[in-house]
Amino acid sequence: MSGSNSSDPGSAAELDAPSPLAMTVHTLGAPALDDAARRTALGRLKMFLILAVCAAPVVASYLAYYVIRPQGRTNYGTLVQPLRPIPPALALSDLDGRVIAPVSLKGQWLLVVVAGADCDAACERLLWLQRQVRESLGREKERIDKVWLIDDAAALRAQTLQAVRSGDPVTLLRVDRAALADWLEPAPGQALEQHLYVVDPLGHWMMRMPPDPQPAALKRDLERLLRASAGWDQPGRP
Numbered sequence: 066m067s068g069s070n071s072s073d074p075g076s077a078a079e080l081d082a083p084s085p086l087a088m089t090v091h092t093l094g095a096p097a098l099d100d101a102a103r104r105t106a107l108g109r110l111k112m113f114l115i116l117a118v119c120a121a122p123v124v125a126s127y128l129a130y131y132v133i134r135p136q137g138r139t140n141y142g143t144l145v146q147p148l149r150p151i152p153p154a155l156a157l158s159d160l161d162g163r164v165i166a167p168v169s170l171k172g173q174w175l176l177v178v179v180a181g182a183d184c185d186a187a188c189e190r191l192l193w194l195q196r197q198v199r200e201s202l203g204r205e206k207e208r209i210d211k212v213w214l215i216d217d218a219a220a221l222r223a224q225t226l227q228a229v230r231s232g233d234p235v236t237l238l239r240v241d242r243a244a245l246a247d248w249l250e251p252a253p254g255q256a257l258e259q260h261l262y263v264v265d266p267l268g269h270w271m272m273r274m275p276p277d278p279q280p281a282a283l284k285r286d287l288e289r290l291l292r293a294s295a296g297w298d299q300p301g302r303p
Contacts, residue, residue: 140289141274141282143252148269152247157238160221165238168268172302174209174290175264179249179257182219190277191261192229198284199233205291207300211235212264216242216257252276263290266298 157165176195180188192213199206213235215221221237229235242257248270251257255276261283263272272290274283291298 140272141279141286142263142272143275145271145273148265148271149248151264151268151270152244155240155244155248157240160237160239169302170210170212170264171268172266173300174266174287174294174298175212175262176209176287177212177214177249177262177264179214179216179245179260179262181217181258182215182221184221184225188258189225191258192235194278194280194283195235195261196232198280198287201280201284202287202291205288206233208291208298209287213237214240214245216240216245249273263287265290266294 151167151170153167155167157167159165176199178188178191178195180191184192195211199209199211202209211233213229215237216239218239229237245257249257249262250273251260252273252275259276261274261278262270263274263286265271272286274286
């Protein structure tokens with residue numbers, strides 16, 4: 066019967082056409098992927114901003130001292146450029162012959178004297194100046210260590226040893242003079258023993274004081290360094 070085999074032409078088209086629900090499901094993927102990409106990019110940006118904020122004090126203090134250098138400001142000491150990091154292989158030992166790793170000196174500002182164990186009058190004055198200027202810094206003195214690099218194997222006099230170990234003691238280290246030349250250097254025409262050397266908490270030799278330094282001028286330079294690094298440097302080694 067023709068009636069039983071007939072069908073509505075429109076009904077077949079309706080069955081083949083995608084339903085509104087199916088179309089909606091297939092179009093949900095793209096916005097979700099876009100949101101995930103935006104969240105990832107935002108997270109990375111926040112991470113970089115946090116790192117920048119943490120590094121800013123260190124970068125700013127070094128820029129202020131090494132790059133910007135406002136006109137009219139003069140340093141008493143000579144800035145060392147480029148900075149000279151302490152050689153990792155520099156052979157150091159204490160007075161008992163125990164090996165001291167150079168990295169152990171990092172984490173604190175250092176005011177360094179270089180002299181033989183006999184310590185003549187000029188050496189004694191530098192050690193005295195090293196102590197007096199550090200004491201004059203008040204509570205900021207805890208951010209500076211006194212170091213005497215002894216560049217020979219002679220024995221120290223008992224009187225000298227007692228003097229440098231009284232109060233806040235000097236760190237006494239023996240070092241080979243030839244090896245020390247890879248790190249510290251005197252001004253042209255001067256001897257290594259004539260200067261005080263300033264080393265930053267990262268282990269970089271960064272300033273050399275002139276021979277027979279003046280206490281007030283030396284203190285002024287140290288105060289500037291401590292003020293510039295106040296945001297990232299703390300007393301004591303890690």
